[in-house]
Amino acid sequence: MIMRTVMFMGKGGTGKTSAALATGVVASELGHKTLVISGDAAHSIPDALGMEVGSEPTRMAQNFYVMEVDSRHELEKNWGEIRDYMSAFLATKVDEELAAELAQMPGIDELLGVLKLEEESGKWDFVVLDSAPTGQALRFLAVPELMGKLGFNLIKVQKSVMKLLKPMEAMLPFPVPDEGVYEQAESMVNRLKKAGSLMRDASISSIRLMVNPEKLSVLQARRNYTFMSLFGFNVDMVVINRFFPQGAGPYLEKWNAIQSQYASEVETSFYPIPVKRVRFFGTEMVGLDNLREMGKEIYGEQDPTRVFFKGRSFYVERTKEGYLLKVQVPFTTKGDVDLEQDGDDLNVSVKMPVGRYERSIALPSVLSGKVAKSASLKEGYLEVVFSRVLR
Ligand SMILES: Nc1ncnc2c1ncn2[C@@H]1O[C@H](COP(=O)(O)OP(=O)(O)OP(=O)(O)O)[C@@H](O)[C@H]1O
Numbered sequence: 001m002i003m004r005t006v007m008f009m010g011k012g013g014t015g016k017t018s019a020a021l022a023t024g025v026v027a028s029e030l031g032h033k034t035l036v037i038s039g040d041a042a043h044s045i046p047d048a049l050g051m052e053v054g055s056e057p058t059r060m061a062q063n064f065y066v067m068e069v070d071s072r073h074e075l076e077k078n079w080g081e082i083r084d085y086m087s088a089f090l091a092t093k094v095d096e097e098l099a100a101e102l103a104q105m106p107g108i109d110e111l112l113g114v115l116k117l118e119e120e121s122g123k124w125d126f127v128v129l130d131s132a133p134t135g136q137a138l139r140f141l142a143v144p145e146l147m148g149k150l151g152f153n154l155i156k157v158q159k160s161v162m163k164l165l166k167p168m169e170a171m172l173p174f175p176v177p178d179e180g181v182y183e184q185a186e187s188m189v190n191r192l193k194k195a196g197s198l199m200r201d202a203s204i205s206s207i208r209l210m211v212n213p214e215k216l217s218v219l220q221a222r223r224n225y226t227f228m229s230l231f232g233f234n235v236d237m238v239v240i241n242r243f244f245p246q247g248a249g250p251y252l253e254k255w256n257a258i259q260s261q262y263a264s265e266v267e268t269s270f271y272p273i274p275v276k277r278v279r280f281f282g283t284e285m286v287g288l289d290n291l292r293e294m295g296k297e298i299y300g301e302q303d304p305t306r307v308f309f310k311g312r313s314f315y316v317e318r319t320k321e322g323y324l325l326k327v328q329v330p331f332t333t334k335g336d337v338d339l340e341q342d343g344d345d346l347n348v349s350v351k352m353p354v355g356r357y358e359r360s361i362a363l364p365s366v367l368s369g370k371v372a373k374s375a376s377l378k379e380g381y382l383e384v385v386f387s388r389v390l391r
């Protein structure tokens with residue numbers, strides 16, 4: 001069975017929930033057995049559908065199912081014992097309230113949607129996740145790799161040592177974890193490992209970036225894209241949502257100009273990933289009919305379960321001198337490259353016979369504080385050399 005997953009990612013309010021549902025509606029009507037998962041505590045899915053949604057897959061139409069992650073329950077199930085132990089351990093050092101606060105792992109709740117997606121993935125043709133976690137949460141997916149086999153074995157060794165210590169707990173300066181804590185840790189690491197490999201498989205999982213044609217949302221999408229590329233998640237589409245119609249009077253004329261400018265910025269920033277445009281509808285995206293219309297606007301006659309793009313257009317390589325940033329560009333001609341570094345952004349401008357190519361790149365953490373020294377064009381890639389040392 002072909003199985004596909006799609007996650008929508010973008011700044012608050014850009015239209016992720018609408019797009020996730022729209023994608024689900026179109027896919028299910030093409031005959032794919034589809035589940036849309038919401039990890040969003042704001043319960044926007046039932047609002048958008050105008051129907052009740054449960055924490056188990058709920059049927060909305062033929063082939064179309066929706067569920068909301070019960071985050072309290074899932075958090076308890078996946079993380080409760082570990083959190084309670086951490087909190088008890090920390091309480092031997094700081095006061096109880098602070099310990100409870102510190103034991104909350106930021107981002108862990110955001111990850112629940114991804115874990116659920118992995119859990120459900122075998123049962124459906126197509127699973128769409130609304131409210132994709134931020135980069136912060138996705139870092140957890142790298143934990144199993146960082147731990148390696150040694151890490152897994154350490155959990156096992158610790159588990160047996162702690163079992164021996166348990167009877168002497170009263171004499172020890174720290175609480176001894178129960179077996180359940182280790183079991184939960186092992187199971188969590190295993191689940192992260194499975195979710196990580198599912199999400200990194202470009203033929204199964206795609207990220208779709210949602211932007212509005214405005215400054216902050218484009219900025220955030222660029223950052224998301226940098227992060228996703230570095231961690232090996234495949235972004236296969238960018239959707240620009242809420243285009244005002246052309247010719248709707250002088251009031252919107254200025255907006256038309258602003259929006260087209262951001263749209264072309266998006267086209268260059270994410271090249272060669274396909275960019276789709278969705279107009280600002282005259283009504284909110286509520287109900288299956290509106291969602292279907294939005295879906296048609298995103299996908300046209302295409303099947304939403306397709307992989308629309310596969311590949312990395314952005315790399316960082318370590319070299320002897322420092323780092324090399326390689327970015328795919330839509331031309332191969334030679335040209336003069338100008339660089340301007342502005343904090344963690346790199347502005348690139350290439351003068352070509354036909355005009356100027358300008359692009360801003362959100363630099364990944366590994367390059368922050370490093371200095372871009374030179375740049376050149378090679379076989380469709382812009383290569384920027386970064387020095388290793390701070391100046
Ligand atoms: N193209 C559009 N035309 C008209 N209304 C839209 C469009 N896209 C989204 N909306 C409306 O904008 C509001 C926000 O959209 P949505 O809930 O999909 O965004 P979101 O990115 O999921 O937000 P959040 O970050 O809060 O979860 C909703 O009321 C939705 O119906």
Ligand SMILES: [Mg+2]
Pocket residue numbers: 016017018040044130131
């Ligand atoms: Mg939403």
